[in-house]
Amino acid sequence: MDAIVAEGLTKTFGETRALDGLDLVVPQGSILGLLGPNGAGKTTAVKVLTTLLRPDAGRATVDGIDVAADPVRVRTRIGLTGQYAAVEERLTGRENLELVARYFHLPAGRRVSRANELLERFDLVEAADRQANTYSGGMRRRLDIAMSLIAKPSVLFLDEPTTGLDPRSRLGMWSVIEELGGEGTTVLLTTQYLEEADALADSIAVIDRGSKIAEGTADQLKDQIGGDRIRVSIADPGNVERAKAALAPLATGPIELDAGSTTTMSAPIRAGGGVVPRAIRALDDAGADVLDVEVRRPTLDDVFLTLTGRRAEDEEVSA
Amino acid sequence: MTAVQTPEEQLIDLDAPPSGLAAALADAWTEARRHLMVIPRNPELLVFSTIQPVMFVLLFNYVFGGSIQIPGFDSYEQYLMPGIFAQTVVFGSSFTAVGIAEDLSRGLIDRLRSLPIAQSAVLVGRTLSDLVRNAFTFVVMLVVAYLVGFRFEGSLLEALGATALLLFFSYSFSWIQAFIGLSIGSVEAAQSAGFIWMFPLTFVSSAFISTDTLPGWLQAFADVNPFTVLTNAARALYNGNDPGNELWLAIAWATGITVVFATLSIRKFARATG
Numbered sequence: 214m215d216a217i218v219a220e221g222l223t224k225t226f227g228e229t230r231a232l233d234g235l236d237l238v239v240p241q242g243s244i245l246g247l248l249g250p251n252g253a254g255k256t257t258a259v260k261v262l263t264t265l266l267r268p269d270a271g272r273a274t275v276d277g278i279d280v281a282a283d284p285v286r287v288r289t290r291i292g293l294t295g296q297y298a299a300v301e302e303r304l305t306g307r308e309n310l311e312l313v314a315r316y317f318h319l320p321a322g323r324r325v326s327r328a329n330e331l332l333e334r335f336d337l338v339e340a341a342d343r344q345a346n347t348y349s350g351g352m353r354r355r356l357d358i359a360m361s362l363i364a365k366p367s368v369l370f371l372d373e374p375t376t377g378l379d380p381r382s383r384l385g386m387w388s389v390i391e392e393l394g395g396e397g398t399t400v401l402l403t404t405q406y407l408e409e410a411d412a413l414a415d416s417i418a419v420i421d422r423g424s425k426i427a428e429g430t431a432d433q434l435k436d437q438i439g440g441d442r443i444r445v446s447i448a449d450p451g452n453v454e455r456a457k458a459a460l461a462p463l464a465t466g467p468i469e470l471d472a473g474s475t476t477t478m479s480a481p482i483r484a485g486g487g488v489v490p491r492a493i494r495a496l497d498d499a500g501a502d503v504l505d506v507e508v509r510r511p512t513l514d515d516v517f518l519t520l521t522g523r524r525a526e527d528e529e530v531s532a
Numbered sequence: 533m534t535a536v537q538t539p540e541e542q543l544i545d546l547d548a549p550p551s552g553l554a555a556a557l558a559d560a561w562t563e564a565r566r567h568l569m570v571i572p573r574n575p576e577l578l579v580f581s582t583i584q585p586v587m588f589v590l591l592f593n594y595v596f597g598g599s600i601q602i603p604g605f606d607s608y609e610q611y612l613m614p615g616i617f618a619q620t621v622v623f624g625s626s627f628t629a630v631g632i633a634e635d636l637s638r639g640l641i642d643r644l645r646s647l648p649i650a651q652s653a654v655l656v657g658r659t660l661s662d663l664v665r666n667a668f669t670f671v672v673m674l675v676v677a678y679l680v681g682f683r684f685e686g687s688l689l690e691a692l693g694a695t696a697l698l699l700f701f702s703y704s705f706s707w708i709q710a711f712i713g714l715s716i717g718s719v720e721a722a723q724s725a726g727f728i729w730m731f732p733l734t735f736v737s738s739a740f741i742s743t744d745t746l747p748g749w750l751q752a753f754a755d756v757n758p759f760t761v762l763t764n765a766a767r768a769l770y771n772g773n774d775p776g777n778e779l780w781l782a783i784a785w786a787t788g789i790t791v792v793f794a795t796l797s798i799r800k801f802a803r804a805t806g
Binding site for chain 2: 260263288289293296298300302308312313319361365
């Protein structure tokens with residue numbers, strides 16, 4: 214059964230179309246990475262799926278229950294960890310957990326034991342009785358996720374769970390998420406980090422301007438843009454045109470200078486052996502003095518560029 | 533369809549979570565409890581929010597006390613203090629706007645809205661905990677007022693009635709502030725938006741002066757100002773006079789404001805929060 218299904222979700226805020234016919238399917242027990250730059254509609258999608266926002270059009274179900282028609286039964290099944298670590302700063306970690314347990318009307322004894330279970334699991338036992346405002350960013354995030362797990366939700370929504378974390382805490386968060394996925398919890402994870410979706414998700418949906426522009430496993434997405442890419446660096450910017458002409462027979466798509474460079478260019482090529490020597494020979498023959506030639510598998514960044522014509526990072530800067 | 537809660541133990545009823553009035557009250561209490569636990573852990577805020585009304589009592593009493601004479605009142609304290617009390621409890625309502633804006637910006641409101649709880653609980657809990665906070669401030673202020681010479685001239689029952697009326701008004705204003713907090717969302721903006729309109733409301737009233745001294749158009753506003761009605765009613769009760777219709781009018785104002793703004797706020801809360 215599919216744990217999350219969204220069909221044609223649309224949501225506008227004034228002039229802005231935050232969701233524009235978004236379709237998603239997340240099989241039970243899998244991790245979906247919802248990947249897109251800032252402003253792509255990731256958070257809006259999470260808000261609709263977690264009953265916080267009503268869509269203008271389209272429908273969505275979580276565990277088979279319609280989010281708009283029956284929000285309360287959806288809320289018993291989900292856990293939400295939003296973009297900000299939504300913890301009460303002046304309560305201790307333990308008190309924060311017991312607070313949520315109280316909201317779920319757990320009996321007093323179970324509130325205590327459930328808090329203890331989660332403190333242990335998220336490595337917060339030592340900090341349990343300290344106010345959350347003394348926690349590091351990583352601890353706060355762990356507490357945040359622990360709070361959304363109080364009632365053992367079958368579907369967990371994580372909205373950019375590693376944004377703002379230092380690299381070590383980020384890796385820690387990754388193993389937490391992997392573990393949850395391993396236990397059979399369905400996870401919908403939004404991220405702007407391409408490698409994060411690659412590392413964690415069973416399946417990735419790339420969204421841009423409120424709709425899905427690609428979907429598949431990381432490998433499928435990489436294949437979608439036509440195999441390997443070659444990257445060539447030459448010594449003299451004046452030889453760029455000559456080098457491009459020399460590479461043209463090998464390339465299966467446009468040869469473009471890398472952003473910010475006047476001497477390094479990349480192009481998609483057909484997978485297969487012998488590309489590097491052939492490229493070097495062609496460049497030599499054309500008189501373009503080669504510094505470096507490299508062939509690599511495309512990154513998800515390339516996928517985004519191919520699909521949208523823009524780099525994912527371009528928008529992050531302006532947003 | 534069978535519930536697909538993966539782990540072994542089912543902690544909650546997935547299809548029929550607690551609902552109804554008892555559950556809503558329990559949820560509101562959980563939320564109020566959260567705020568009440570936090571208040572003593574933020575001593576700076578508590579100290580400064582208590583100093584402010586105490587300062588008002590002292591400043592108004594000693595600075596204006598000598599120069600303001602109110603016909604029918606032997607001492608200015610007896611006239612002034614109920615006005616200061618009223619202003620303080622009404623100003624105190626602005627905590628509600630700031631608190632809600634803070635919870636919104638920290639994502640706490642989203643978390644709470646994603647839980648299977650009564651949608652009214654978050655706002656009811658918040659306004660009730662602010663009522664407790666304002667009652668505490670009120671008691672401190674009462675002690676200071678007593679020290680500068682204010683006395684209950686009426687019966688204890690009348691004094692309690694006046695106090696209850698003031699706190700009820702404060703509570704009703706918390707609902708206006710809840711609406712402001714939900715509408716604005718930024719803590720800094722909510723701070724001024726929650727406060728600024730209360731200045732004309734409290735100063736163009738009978739709180740500190742007799743409205744007879746105001747120019748005609750201002751007096752017209754002052755006389756219909758609900759804050760004047762509140763102050764007059766509380767003042768009459770504290771001084772052992774007959775509040776007349778103003779008591780009922782004040783109760784009607786507080787009830788009306790509560791009903792209207794609680795409805796608006798809870799609806800706004802349930803619909804969307806950014």
